[in-house]
Amino acid sequence: MGALARAIMAYLRRLASWLWQSWDAFWFTPESPTLLGLLRIATGGMLLYTHAVWGLRLKDFFGPQSWLSPSLVRGLQANSYAYSFWWVVPEPALGVAHAICLLIFALFLIGFATRITSILALAAAISYAHRTPASLFGLDQINIMLALYLAVGPSGDAISFDAFLRKRRGRAPRGPSVAANAAYRLIQTHMCVIYFFAGISKLQGPSWWSGEAMWLAFANREYQTLDMTWLAWHPWLIDAMTLTTLVWEISFCVLVWKPLLRPLVLVGAVALHAGIGLCLGMWTFAIIMLVGCASFLPPGLIDAWALKAVAWVRAREAPHVVVRA
Amino acid sequence: MDRPTDVSSRGPATPGTRARTPSKRARQLLSLVLLLHLVAIVVSPLSVSPTSGLMEGVWSVFQPYLQFLNLNNGYHFFAPEPTSSTIIEYDAERPDGSVVHGQIPDRSTWPRLLYHRYFMLAEQMENEPEELATAWAESYATHIASVQGASKVRLTRVTHLLATMEAVREGTGLEHPESYEREVLGEFEWAP
Numbered sequence: 001m002g003a004l005a006r007a008i009m010a011y012l013r014r015l016a017s018w019l020w021q022s023w024d025a026f027w028f029t030p031e032s033p034t035l036l037g038l039l040r041i042a043t044g045g046m047l048l049y050t051h052a053v054w055g056l057r058l059k060d061f062f063g064p065q066s067w068l069s070p071s072l073v074r075g076l077q078a079n080s081y082a083y084s085f086w087w088v089v090p091e092p093a094l095g096v097a098h099a100i101c102l103l104i105f106a107l108f109l110i111g112f113a114t115r116i117t118s119i120l121a122l123a124a125a126i127s128y129a130h131r132t133p134a135s136l137f138g139l140d141q142i143n144i145m146l147a148l149y150l151a152v153g154p155s156g157d158a159i160s161f162d163a164f165l166r167k168r169r170g171r172a173p174r175g176p177s178v179a180a181n182a183a184y185r186l187i188q189t190h191m192c193v194i195y196f197f198a199g200i201s202k203l204q205g206p207s208w209w210s211g212e213a214m215w216l217a218f219a220n221r222e223y224q225t226l227d228m229t230w231l232a233w234h235p236w237l238i239d240a241m242t243l244t245t246l247v248w249e250i251s252f253c254v255l256v257w258k259p260l261l262r263p264l265v266l267v268g269a270v271a272l273h274a275g276i277g278l279c280l281g282m283w284t285f286a287i288i289m290l291v292g293c294a295s296f297l298p299p300g301l302i303d304a305w306a307l308k309a310v311a312w313v314r315a316r317e318a319p320h321v322v323v324r325a
Numbered sequence: 326m327d328r329p330t331d332v333s334s335r336g337p338a339t340p341g342t343r344a345r346t347p348s349k350r351a352r353q354l355l356s357l358v359l360l361l362h363l364v365a366i367v368v369s370p371l372s373v374s375p376t377s378g379l380m381e382g383v384w385s386v387f388q389p390y391l392q393f394l395n396l397n398n399g400y401h402f403f404a405p406e407p408t409s410s411t412i413i414e415y416d417a418e419r420p421d422g423s424v425v426h427g428q429i430p431d432r433s434t435w436p437r438l439l440y441h442r443y444f445m446l447a448e449q450m451e452n453e454p455e456e457l458a459t460a461w462a463e464s465y466a467t468h469i470a471s472v473q474g475a476s477k478v479r480l481t482r483v484t485h486l487l488a489t490m491e492a493v494r495e496g497t498g499l500e501h502p503e504s505y506e507r508e509v510l511g512e513f514e515w516a517p
Contacts, residue, residue, distance in 0.1 A: 027359060028352050030344030053438045065471040067446055069464040075457050081392040126395045134449035135442040141398045148394060176344040182359075190366060197370035197400040205406030212490070216407035219487045221499040222430060222444060223410065225437070232493040281437045 031181035033174060035295070035302040036150070037111065037159030039187070040118075042291040043146040044109030047125055050143060050284065051098075051105060054128060058094050061132045062086055068134055076133060084130040085123075101128075111160020118151035139285040142292055145190055153183020159306075180299075187295040192253035194292075199249030208246055211239030218279060225281035248272065256296055269293045365390055373399035411447045412483040413465065414507075417475035425473050428483075450482060450510075459511070466513035480510040 060066055068076075070087070089097045101124040107113065108121040125147050129140050156162040157174035167173065207213040215238045218228040231238050248268045256265045269290060277286035347355065365387040372384035384391075391397035417425045430443040446465075453461045466478040484506045488499050497504075 023356060024352060027356070028346060030346060050438065053436060053442075056436075056439060057442075060468065060472070061442070065468055067465055067468045069467060072457065072460050072464040075460060076454070081389040082395070083393065129395050135445045137441060137445050138400075138402055139438075139441075141395075141400070144395045148396075178344070178346055182355075186359075186362075189363060193366050193370070194400045198402045198404065201370070201373070201399070201401040201404035202406070205404060207406040208404075213403070213406050215490055216487050217403060219489075219493070219499060220407060220410050221485060222412065224499070229493050229499065232490040235490055238490070282441065284438050284441075 027182055027185055028178050029181055030176035030178050031184060032176045032299045032303050033154050033157035033180040034159065034306050035297060035299045036153055036155045036180050036183055037157065037163075038302065039146065039291060039295060040111060040114070040150050040155035041109060041159065042294070043143070043150055043288075044105060044121070046139075046284065046288050046291065047121060047143055047147065048102065048105040048109055050139065051101060051125070051128060055098055055102070058098055059091075061135065062089075062094055062098075064091055066132070068132055073131065073133060077130070082130040082133075084127040086127055086131040111156040111162050114154075114156020114160055114162050118147070118155055122147040122151045137282075137285065139282075139288055142194075142285070142288045146187065146288070146292060149183045149186040149190070152179070152186065154179050155183065184295050184299070187292060188256075191292045191295065192256070195249045195252040199246060199252075202246055202249070208242060211235075211242045214238050214241040214245065223280045223282075226279045228279055245272065262296060266293055266296060366396060369397050370399045370401070373401060407487075409484050409486045410444075411451050412485060413447045413450060413510075414481040414483055415466070415469050416479040417469050417473040418477040418479075419474055420476050425475065427469075462510045463513060466511070470513070470515060476516075477512065477514045479512045482508045482510050484508070 054061060061068075064070065085097070104117055104120045104124055108117040122144070125140075125144050129136055129144060154174065154177055157177070157180065163173060202208040202213070205213065207216055212235075215231065215235075217223065218231060218238075248265075252265060252269075255261045273286035273289050277283040346352075364383075368380065368383050368387050369391050372380045388397070412428050412430070414428045415426070417427070419425070429447050430440050432440070434440040434443060450461060450465075462480055466480055469475065469478050486504045486506065488497055488501065488504060492501075493499075
């Protein structure tokens with residue numbers, strides 16, 4: 001009995017040690033910030049576009065007589081911890097507040113004072129979402145998720161105005177950091193959570209089992225931007241698309257961590273989201289999901305590409321040598 | 326040391342720079358924060374109905390954090406399955422007797438992102454909490470009245486049923502008149 005107890009204790013010690021070492025390496029290995037800079041540009045661009053579009057109907061969505069009146073939203077958010085700066089903006093100042101937010105998103109996009117603008121961009125994006133909760137969809141959820149992790153990580157350390165200023169002042173560029181790695185890992189794990197629950201929640205729907213779920217998406221006239229009704233004559237194709245979507249979403253969180261399978265999983269992401277963009281017109285959602293997936297690209301590879309790009313630009317900038325006979 | 330499988334893809338440190346790694350104590354504290362955050366983002370979709378009492382209880386612990394950061398999402402995209410869509414039609418009557426007819430979403434809305442905002446406004450009426458149903462319709466009607474200068478607004482919810490593959494093969498289009506079901510949500514009137 002004593003030997004068994006000692007064996008169990010030894011096993012538990014080994015297990016705990018292995019878990020800690022794996023966890024430690026996963027979260028706390030310094031990583032290059034270059035890819036984070038690219039993710040900031042893509043997310044900042046999407047935040048800027050998404051919120052610029054609100055500006056086309058600012059009063060309709062944020063004014064006192066908006067679609068969702070302030071009293072209705074307060075009713076929806078009773079006993080909630082949702083906050084929004086829009087509650088304190090008087091109607092005449094709606095445009096000014098909106099313009100300031102667009103400026104913040106633009107500064108975040110170019111990576112100016114990123115430590116501050118990333119937090120302000122996050123707070124602004126959350127405020128817009130909490131003011132008009134019934135007009136949101138997946139795009140807004142991913143926008144905010146990415147903004148959060150880009151505010152946590154040093155997203156202004158590379159490919160940014162901050163990095164440019166640092167270089168002009170003769171300071172060394174910021175290199176790999178634990179914070180950059182943590183930001184990648186947070187985005188990656190969150191993407192896994194999103195796809196996994198998107199997949200398993202579909203298992204409650206009979207049409208995902210019968211194979212016709214994709215038809216139901218294509219047959220929705222209000223979603224449709226590309227006529228896919230020709231698929232009615234090819235039900236086996238609908239079945240295959242339904243099953244592929246389900247398997248891909250559920251298995252993403254496992255297969256994407258395997259370096260050999262990752263390219264295939266990411267190609268699957270491009271195919272799935274390009275389909276959503278093309279057939280359902282949800283290009284913004286499709287693009288922001290792919291930005292999240294881009295966090296799985298190897299930062300080392302991005303660094304190598306960045307170095308090649310810099311070398312190419314410098315070679316083109318070099319004065320041409322004319323050889324005279 | 327055992328490492329996760331994708332560590333091999335990591336890039337080399339930039340020459341001339343040295344990465345700082347937090348102390349073990351700091352890493353342990355940060356690990357606790359990370360662990361709590363990971364539990365929070367998993368509890369959020371796990372607490373979507375139908376769910377267990379346990380998950381509801383755990384969710385209530387993380388509720389302030391999740392709602393404050395707008396992370397309180399279920400990620401149930403097209404789940405449990407794609408269903409019919411909702412259109413909100415309105416007739417806005419102005420004091421001079423003229424009537425403006427409109428609907429959300431309207432396919433002529435551009436850009437597409439704005440169309441999707443209206444699409445969601447219509448769709449969310451399908452999921453409205455019962456106690457807020459009247460307030461919700463009144464909010465839409467008040468907005469329409471203010472934009473159209475109307476004194477009376479009639480709202481109709483239109484459910485656009487999805488055509489089956491068989492129906493399409495037999496020549497029924499996606500916009501067949503019988504695929505629309507109408508339900509009057511109410512008439513709202515304001516004193517001139």
